Amino acid sequence: MPGYNMSYRVLRPRWMKCLAVLSSSFRSLSTQPAKDGVDLSKFPVDKIRNFCIIAHIDHGKSTLADRLLEMTGAIAKTEKNKQVLDKLQVERERGITVKAQTASLFYSHDRQEYLLNLIDTPGHVDFSYEVSRSLSACQGVLLIIDANQGIQAQTVANFYLAFEAQLTIIPVINKIDLKNADPERVESQIEKVFDIPREECIRISAKLGTNVETVLQAVVERIPPPAGSIDDPFKALVFDSNFDHYRGVVANIAVFGGRVKKGDKIVSACLCKTYEVNELGLLRPEEHPTQKLFAGQVGYIVAGMKDVKEAQIGDTLYHQEQPVEALPGFKPAKAMVFAGMYPMDQSEYPALRSAIERLTLNDSSVTVQRDSSLALGAGWRLGFLGLLHMEVFNQRLEQEYNASVTVTAPTVPYKAVLSSAKLIKEHGSEELTIVNPAQFPDRSVVSEYLEPMVLGTILAPETHTGKIMSLCLSRRAVQKNMVYIDDQRVMMKYLFPLNEIVVDFYDLLKSLSSGYASFDYENAGYQTADLIKMDILLNGRPVEELTTIVHRDRAYSTGKAMCERLKESIPRQMFEIAVQAAIGSKVIARETIKAYRKNVLAKCYGGDITRKMKLLKKQADGKKKMRRIGNVEVPKDAFISVLKRKEK
Ligand SMILES: Nc1nc2c(ncn2[C@@H]2O[C@H](COP(=O)(O)OP(=O)(O)OP(=O)(O)O)[C@@H](O)[C@H]2O)c(=O)[nH]1
Numbered sequence: 001m002p003g004y005n006m007s008y009r010v011l012r013p014r015w016m017k018c019l020a021v022l023s024s025s026f027r028s029l030s031t032q033p034a035k036d037g038v039d040l041s042k043f044p045v046d047k048i049r050n051f052c053i054i055a056h057i058d059h060g061k062s063t064l065a066d067r068l069l070e071m072t073g074a075i076a077k078t079e080k081n082k083q084v085l086d087k088l089q090v091e092r093e094r095g096i097t098v099k100a101q102t103a104s105l106f107y108s109h110d111r112q113e114y115l116l117n118l119i120d121t122p123g124h125v126d127f128s129y130e131v132s133r134s135l136s137a138c139q140g141v142l143l144i145i146d147a148n149q150g151i152q153a154q155t156v157a158n159f160y161l162a163f164e165a166q167l168t169i170i171p172v173i174n175k176i177d178l179k180n181a182d183p184e185r186v187e188s189q190i191e192k193v194f195d196i197p198r199e200e201c202i203r204i205s206a207k208l209g210t211n212v213e214t215v216l217q218a219v220v221e222r223i224p225p226p227a228g229s230i231d232d233p234f235k236a237l238v239f240d241s242n243f244d245h246y247r248g249v250v251a252n253i254a255v256f257g258g259r260v261k262k263g264d265k266i267v268s269a270c271l272c273k274t275y276e277v278n279e280l281g282l283l284r285p286e287e288h289p290t291q292k293l294f295a296g297q298v299g300y301i302v303a304g305m306k307d308v309k310e311a312q313i314g315d316t317l318y319h320q321e322q323p324v325e326a327l328p329g330f331k332p333a334k335a336m337v338f339a340g341m342y343p344m345d346q347s348e349y350p351a352l353r354s355a356i357e358r359l360t361l362n363d364s365s366v367t368v369q370r371d372s373s374l375a376l377g378a379g380w381r382l383g384f385l386g387l388l389h390m391e392v393f394n395q396r397l398e399q400e401y402n403a404s405v406t407v408t409a410p411t412v413p414y415k416a417v418l419s420s421a422k423l424i425k426e427h428g429s430e431e432l433t434i435v436n437p438a439q440f441p442d443r444s445v446v447s448e449y450l451e452p453m454v455l456g457t458i459l460a461p462e463t464h465t466g467k468i469m470s471l472c473l474s475r476r477a478v479q480k481n482m483v484y485i486d487d488q489r490v491m492m493k494y495l496f497p498l499n500e501i502v503v504d505f506y507d508l509l510k511s512l513s514s515g516y517a518s519f520d521y522e523n524a525g526y527q528t529a530d531l532i533k534m535d536i537l538l539n540g541r542p543v544e545e546l547t548t549i550v551h552r553d554r555a556y557s558t559g560k561a562m563c564e565r566l567k568e569s570i571p572r573q574m575f576e577i578a579v580q581a582a583i584g585s586k587v588i589a590r591e592t593i594k595a596y597r598k599n600v601l602a603k604c605y606g607g608d609i610t611r612k613m614k615l616l617k618k619q620a621d622g623k624k625k626m627r628r629i630g631n632v633e634v635p636k637d638a639f640i641s642v643l644k645r646k647e648k
Pocket residue numbers: 055056057058059060061062063064083095096097098121122123124174175176177178204205206207208
């Protein structure tokens with residue numbers, strides 16, 4: 001995982017350029033004439049195939065998508081058209097897919113015309129929510145596996161998502177052009193781990209285009225057409241949505257039955273609100289307006305929804321006069337990592353609020369709560385699906401909204417089972433979720449604390465298993481399973497406390513396996529944990545914003561590290577400062593900052609009074625940037641350096 005800065009300052013020219021690009025694309029979208037070249041009625045359900053491309057990160061999904069788009073004429077074959085489905089700047093810079101993208105392709109096979117709807121999905125675990133949503137609009141998947149790396153952790157996770165959704169799985173072994181490619185070995189792994197016969201694997205090089213035509217043929221021949229008929233009442237699933245400042249919500253839909261056209265009055269099942277269809281069409285991958293969408297097809301719809309919350313992911317749309325039973329929908333995305341976000345300067349609060357509001361319009365999986373801290377001022381506590389999700393959100397704030405943000409240390413959602421009848425009544429429930437250490441209830445009113453657990457899958461070369469097992473043990477993990485997927489690679493399953501893997505586990509795993517291990521995890525509920533609240537004291541006074549929830553076994557090492565970091569960042573003052581970590585009244589770690597009298601006038605020979613005044617004023621200004629805790633003055637930066645995740 002790449003390192004990142006917690007605070008960002010972005011150069012204005014980059015921002016201006018970004019705005020220019022955005023506004024020109026909005027212009028081109030809003031003035032795009034309705035192209036009616038495509039008569040979608042000529043694609044009955046049996047001539048439609050809806051499929052996703054899924055894979056471990058970097059195994060070549062986006063590159064294969066490019067080739068498929070080129071071969072079917074959706075985009076021109078030029079050097080410029082690389083990873084066209086990765087539209088966001090952050091996706092292009094990091095070379096990862098963050099948001100699933102849809103493209104409709106026209107393909108002739110055996111003198112028959114087919115409409116293929118392809119969805120390119122993200123590979124990283126934080127975005128697996130996007131994958132499962134996309135799968136619900138499909139009947140089959142292309143499971144891409146790198147011919148050199150073989151099966152990795154996300155290959156396994158994605159396979160099971162598709163398998164549980166009962167989709168047709170076509171294994172595609174990519175990068176056969178690489179010198180170290182070993183498709184034979186990968187085929188054996190596929191047979192062993194997924195129980196798919198090796199004859200079903202297709203070997204390709206997405207980069208060179210080798211054998212990619214076979215993939216298209218397999219899509220038509222192996223993936224079943226969608227169910228549903230044009231004669232049924234209109235019924236569509238909203239599987240994604242984004243926000244356009246000019247037109248409102250653009251919802252991606254899969255039509256499960258009937259047809260819909262411009263001017264139709266449709267209802268969203270969740271909110272029971274009626275809308276008029278203003279625009280609809282295919283994504284190729286750019287929006288391509290059409291007159292109608294029919295059963296089995298995947299496309300977009302604009303119907304005057306002003307807020308993405310009106311187009312809830314998983315919602316069902318139907319015709320006003322023909323109500324239907326709602327589709328099962330999806331479980332809402334659950335935030336796994338929380339962090340405070342504050343403007344670098346309080347004067348930037350309104351701008352940051354509007355940036356966060358706008359960005360969450362496009363990413364409804366982020367949760368936002370107002371928060372405030374004495375040291376950092378007014379801000380928010382945001383919930384993310386994982387750490388990469390949080391990093392990407394920050395980067396988008398910076399790149400798309402020119403925001404500069406201070407982010408606090410990430411924390412996971414703990415729970416407390418309350419024992420006090422009074423508190424239970426106050427909260428309306430026995431269980432209290434704690435996303436902010438300041439809300440940690442005292443043990444005297446709690447029967448037990450719970451921490452979130454995850455089931456982690458690690459795939460690694462056998463030679464590294466010893467070191468990996470020690471790392472897992474040091475993270476309070478319990479081994480659940482270990483199997484050899486071939487004679488060189490091992491798959492291990494561990495139950496981890498989420499808190500233990502959230503910050504640096506993946507980085508450590510990568511470095512101790514020289515980059516060869518991969519990791520994925522899924523939620524595994526909550527478990528009882530011996531949690532305690534640890535305070536940081538400066539000369540005996542607690543510092544509210546540095547309060548942390550820790551496992552009792554971890555308290556000493558975390559407390560010691562925080563005291564050391566504070567000692568480094570608080571300047572010496574005229575008296576000695578005790579920096580302590582404490583649990584209740586018991587001090588568990590201590591550092592001392594020695595006294596030092598800084599005489600700003602020392603350099604001022606000759607007693608020049610104006611010079612003296614200037615220096616004293618400078619010292620007073622510096623003090624304004626300090627926060628006083630008891631008699632100790634702490635620079636704002638000190639909080640930031642202790643609170644934030646340690647940069648690499
Ligand atoms: N040699 C070789 N390189 C390939 C091939 N296909 C993809 N690559 C390279 O592999 C890297 C990752 O490819 P992507 O298409 O971005 O992978 P991805 O699976 O979409 O990645 P995420 O979206 O981040 O999950 C890029 O540098 C590609 O150029 C191939 O067939 N041969």
